[in-house]
Amino acid sequence: MKRLDLIFSDRELDAILEALEQAQVPGYTVMKHATGRGPERVVTEDMEFTGMGANAHVIIFCEQEMIDSIRDNIKSILSYYGGVAYVSEATPL
Amino acid sequence: MKRLDLIFSDRELDAILEALEQAQVPGYTVMKHATGRGPERVVTEDMEFTGMGANAHVIIFCEQEMIDSIRDNIKSILSYYGGVAYVSEATPL
Amino acid sequence: MKRLDLIFSDRELDAILEALEQAQVPGYTVMKHATGRGPERVVTEDMEFTGMGANAHVIIFCEQEMIDSIRDNIKSILSYYGGVAYVSEATPL
Amino acid sequence: MESSLIIKNVLSPPILFFFLGVIGFATKSDLEIPAPLPKLFSLYLLLAIGFKGGVELQASGLSGQVIPTVCSAILMSLLIPLICFFILRLKFNVYNSAAISAAYGSISAVTFITAESFLEAQNIHFDGFMVAALALMESPAIIVGLLLVKFGASKDIPSKRIMKWRSILHESMLNGSVYLLLGSLLIGFLTAAYNPAAVAKMQPFTGKLFFGAECFFLLDMGIVAAQRLSRLHQVGKYLIAFSIFMPIFNAFLGGLVAKSLGLESGNALLFVVLCASASYLAVPAAMRMTVPEARSTYYISTTLGLTFPFNIVIGIPVYMSLVNKLIPPGVT
Amino acid sequence: MESSLIIKNVLSPPILFFFLGVIGFATKSDLEIPAPLPKLFSLYLLLAIGFKGGVELQASGLSGQVIPTVCSAILMSLLIPLICFFILRLKFNVYNSAAISAAYGSISAVTFITAESFLEAQNIHFDGFMVAALALMESPAIIVGLLLVKFGASKDIPSKRIMKWRSILHESMLNGSVYLLLGSLLIGFLTAAYNPAAVAKMQPFTGKLFFGAECFFLLDMGIVAAQRLSRLHQVGKYLIAFSIFMPIFNAFLGGLVAKSLGLESGNALLFVVLCASASYLAVPAAMRMTVPEARSTYYISTTLGLTFPFNIVIGIPVYMSLVNKLIPPGVT
Amino acid sequence: MESSLIIKNVLSPPILFFFLGVIGFATKSDLEIPAPLPKLFSLYLLLAIGFKGGVELQASGLSGQVIPTVCSAILMSLLIPLICFFILRLKFNVYNSAAISAAYGSISAVTFITAESFLEAQNIHFDGFMVAALALMESPAIIVGLLLVKFGASKDIPSKRIMKWRSILHESMLNGSVYLLLGSLLIGFLTAAYNPAAVAKMQPFTGKLFFGAECFFLLDMGIVAAQRLSRLHQVGKYLIAFSIFMPIFNAFLGGLVAKSLGLESGNALLFVVLCASASYLAVPAAMRMTVPEARSTYYISTTLGLTFPFNIVIGIPVYMSLVNKLIPPGVT
Numbered sequence A, B, C: 001m002k003r004l005d006l007i008f009s010d011r012e013l014d015a016i017l018e019a020l021e022q023a024q025v026p027g028y029t030v031m032k033h034a035t036g037r038g039p040e041r042v043v044t045e046d047m048e049f050t051g052m053g054a055n056a057h058v059i060i061f062c063e064q065e066m067i068d069s070i071r072d073n074i075k076s077i078l079s080y081y082g083g084v085a086y087v088s089e090a091t092p093l
Numbered sequence D, E, F: 001m002e003s004s005l006i007i008k009n010v011l012s013p014p015i016l017f018f019f020l021g022v023i024g025f026a027t028k029s030d031l032e033i034p035a036p037l038p039k040l041f042s043l044y045l046l047l048a049i050g051f052k053g054g055v056e057l058q059a060s061g062l063s064g065q066v067i068p069t070v071c072s073a074i075l076m077s078l079l080i081p082l083i084c085f086f087i088l089r090l091k092f093n094v095y096n097s098a099a100i101s102a103a104y105g106s107i108s109a110v111t112f113i114t115a116e117s118f119l120e121a122q123n124i125h126f127d128g129f130m131v132a133a134l135a136l137m138e139s140p141a142i143i144v145g146l147l148l149v150k151f152g153a154s155k156d157i158p159s160k161r162i163m164k165w166r167s168i169l170h171e172s173m174l175n176g177s178v179y180l181l182l183g184s185l186l187i188g189f190l191t192a193a194y195n196p197a198a199v200a201k202m203q204p205f206t207g208k209l210f211f212g213a214e215c216f217f218l219l220d221m222g223i224v225a226a227q228r229l230s231r232l233h234q235v236g237k238y239l240i241a242f243s244i245f246m247p248i249f250n251a252f253l254g255g256l257v258a259k260s261l262g263l264e265s266g267n268a269l270l271f272v273v274l275c276a277s278a279s280y281l282a283v284p285a286a287m288r289m290t291v292p293e294a295r296s297t298y299y300i301s302t303t304l305g306l307t308f309p310f311n312i313v314i315g316i317p318v319y320m321s322l323v324n325k326l327i328p329p330g331v332t
């Protein structure tokens, strides 16, 4: 099994979740209110009230095939709006 | 060293933490207010006010033996109430 | 690529972020409002209003060299104030 | 007459803000009230209605209609789940039937508040002791729901699943919202009895602010209800019909009881609303803990997505007409 | 005269709390107002000004100066971004120029509120319909900004990047803060028309509490603005100069329009402030979604770190003097 | 006489809500006030007492008892930690002793507020300048605590651990809650002096709402204190006894100083309460940053789990009797 970590502006959350649902991932977890810094831009919690939101951190545990099938879709969303995606190994308890 | 990720409804948090304490884990971290979707059910942040809460994400860094000793206990709680548990590799910095 | 997970009292967040910036990490993500237990001390969300804060969970995706270059700095901060740091494997999506 | 009452009701700020939330969700506006702000308002509303109810209960005393009304309310919260259970068992298993029944036997504090605002707008008098009825109808419904599971479920469940009385009572009496409501009621009562000056000092917080906070909360409830409504297809036609007709039936039942209790029209409306409303707070939270076998979509989408909006928008004025027919004003 | 007005303005609680926040950040005090509490106050302020504006709009009716004023305000929110765009294009690419222009064409609700408090402190009358102008100036500026991108950007952008009218309208009309402001305005209007008793019941929440909540929010705005100010070096001198001189120019333009509309000095000041202020809420949020090519530092650090503090501290009293010169009091 | 005062105190809404929180935790009710809502209330309370205190300080001026009282308060916050330190050193190391001492030298704003509400309920007059004493007692206690570490700790600590004056002053003066309290005090003072109309506009927020918000906050404090109380066994008997007897001793000391200052009974009670109360906000936060060697359980479980509840429930009425004995009413 794999673990996929996605971090991006929470304004794109709907688009990402739609992509995940389309690929029929077995499940996902969303943590909002994350802040951070990417190559060029600082996201701070205090801008949340402006509607610009903070980041969302999405975790998906799934099989390698699933990862392959959503890769293009997710990468195109992230390349447009910014954000990162990393895969690591995970085994069920 | 291992990293154990548990994600489940935060109403079960007390039960899980009790199980962890019993097994004498060296420590744990809890992140509340996580939302998500499992095989059948969507958990949304907006239901938090109803007392039904959102999900909790618990991270435990520990040795393999520890994992083995808490496996059954944790799995039985999760199988009853729902939730996921995954193990991955981690090395101290 | 590596994934570095840091968990510590959010009162030390500024010091840690400064250390990360100095090492010129490519980016990081901060999740506040984490609670937990270390070897001796319980951190609870309800103490947040006292200004003692809860924990912060910082995730950094970066190369192994970067990890090596920040190791000493981070470890000295964590050894003084408490907190944990673990490294694991991660590959870009 | 109903239609004019419905229009009047719809044009009150709380209902208008409710619609603002609904339309915001429907049009995909990114208006959202992030957690835990809705919790702030729900805690505030429970604290405030509890406190105000306690103060008025102390003023009216426990004489006259108070005891019979409160007892009848409790009885209704025991009876209604039983009726619901038999209707639901035609289509659903024991777990789902019991969980949904408990929700409909219980009450919705926000529906109650909306009915109070409606009465105030119509200048119809009602008594503070009705809050006591509100506070005391949640626990019995939860208990009945859990008993239905305990005795209705097949006997071959694994040993650890057997529900203990302790946890049944714990979930029913010490659920956060039940506890805060009952506690605030008691504090209001004690304060009014022994410290009347403090009641006036609480007034700006629990009294004056209430209407505005209700509007704010209903804005969020509109967003939440619309989300649930959008998932309502998952529950099937039977349950959709149930979530409209059951409240009407319960309202009718409540109206008859209110008449036989000799309640004035204001109190009668509140009594009817208690019977007709369904819980989306305490009961779902308790059921999720104690009956995880039941699908939460069933008892949340129905109560929150359909019964709640129906009651606050159309139900309340319709029930008012019903009460006016059953209890001719000026007679009591 | 300006300096005495500036001092009076600076010694009002909202501005003092703003400075408390600024100094707190500058001295590295760990005072912070954690998310989502600032959102609570910003939602509250939008709801309250919308509701109050709607109530007053209903009272004044749509006659007299209302329609011309509101239409002129909308025109200003279309015109100002165009002027800004040409000034900014001298130094910046289409994306950045358009995004910044949209922000300056739009408005800042908190600046508007501060100007209202300033007028109240000076006992100068103003009308509720100005809130309608406020509410209607955000969407057009966003639309102009997006059109500038649509027609100004080079034609070789990948197909999926082509902005659709649908999403332009969605972002401009259904942005959370625009939606809440317009919705509350409508609710205030309807309530005042059909349910006047409810207006009084809302008053403790939307009226009495307002000033204090404004102070609390400005405390947070002080912290946030100071953070942005500290990053201002990233935007360069040209943009720093722009974020002070553009508001003054827009104010002057607004003053002339206000005079030609025959507005009284109170309304004229609000009109000027609408022109001079820049959006750090709806517009940046919309731009980030629809023009990710633009650097958000540009349109946030300028509007929030410089234009906003300048306007509320120095701008408002200066604009008041301007208005007093253009529109001699007692003439209207 | 004390027992009737205790009962009267216990039957006030803030204390009743405090107990509601305690019992909620003890009975494992799932009532909780999620972060960051408690922070909202603590920020609000600090802002409101600061502002009100500043307004009243401006009214009373800096003449008469103001300067001597405030100076004595500061002296007490320097003296008390020294006394505590010698008592604690019998059992604890330098780090723990210093951190606990600093907490007891400092104050608890909520205890102070509760004492004010107690006085209001008894119709006993007190002055606004006592808030200045409150605001000025936190920093000195923190400084003494850090100096005790600096000079008391063994000399072989690693170089980077040597505390710098800069960081000592920073933690003591710019701690978020100290900063907000002092800042609001100053803003209240300035507003009352230069903008008296604005004081009235703040009143609904800082004045009217206060009592209710205090209740809400004490509900949460009840939950938190009960949690700490449940961990009290970790601190040992010596510290448990310390956390009851030290406040009583400090109260007695404070009473003598208040008498020698010639304070009226209302102000005297507040002075005594300042001496008797211990900080669970600013000081623990500062200690955790600057003295990580100290075990936080020691200074949090004692101040929050025992001293705080003792003071607000039993202490205040007992101290009132003490004051009444030391300062016969009608004499001043």
Ligand SMILES: Nc1ncnc2c1ncn2[C@@H]1O[C@H](COP(=O)(O)O)[C@@H](O)[C@H]1O
Pocket: A007, A008, A009, A034, A035, A036, A037, A038, A039, A040, A041, A042, A043, A055, A081, A082, A083, A084, C026, C027, C028, C029, C030, C059, C060, C061, C062
């Ligand atoms: N190397 C990284 N490690 C961890 N988080 C990152 C990293 N790079 C970016 N992020 C997160 O992704 C968000 C969006 O990144 P970007 O749009 O590329 O600036 C940032 O705000 C961070 O929260």
Ligand SMILES: Nc1ncnc2c1ncn2[C@@H]1O[C@H](COP(=O)(O)O)[C@@H](O)[C@H]1O
Pocket: A025, A026, A027, A028, A029, A030, A059, A060, A061, A062, B007, B008, B009, B034, B035, B036, B037, B038, B039, B040, B041, B042, B043, B055, B081, B082, B083, B084
């Ligand atoms: N495959 C998955 N990947 C990530 N999170 C998951 C996954 N499956 C379930 N979860 C999380 O676990 C929670 C409970 O799952 P369940 O009770 O199985 O529906 C969900 O709400 C998700 O937050």
Ligand SMILES: Nc1ncnc2c1ncn2[C@@H]1O[C@H](COP(=O)(O)O)[C@@H](O)[C@H]1O
Pocket: B026, B027, B028, B029, B030, B059, B060, B061, B062, C007, C008, C009, C034, C035, C036, C037, C038, C039, C040, C041, C042, C043, C055, C081, C082, C083, C084
């Ligand atoms: N073994 C562990 N696994 C996960 N989180 C931990 C672990 N040990 C400590 N932590 C987290 O790190 C924080 C600080 O740890 P410490 O200062 O060592 O007590 C704790 O409050 C936990 O949130």
Ligand code: NA
Pocket: D080, D103, D104, D105, D106, D107, D250, D274, D275, D276, D277, D278
């Ligand atoms: Na019911």
Ligand code: NA
Pocket: E080, E103, E104, E105, E106, E107, E250, E274, E275, E276, E277, E278
């Ligand atoms: Na403008």
Ligand code: NA
Pocket: F080, F103, F104, F105, F106, F107, F250, F274, F275, F276, F277, F278
């Ligand atoms: Na003290």
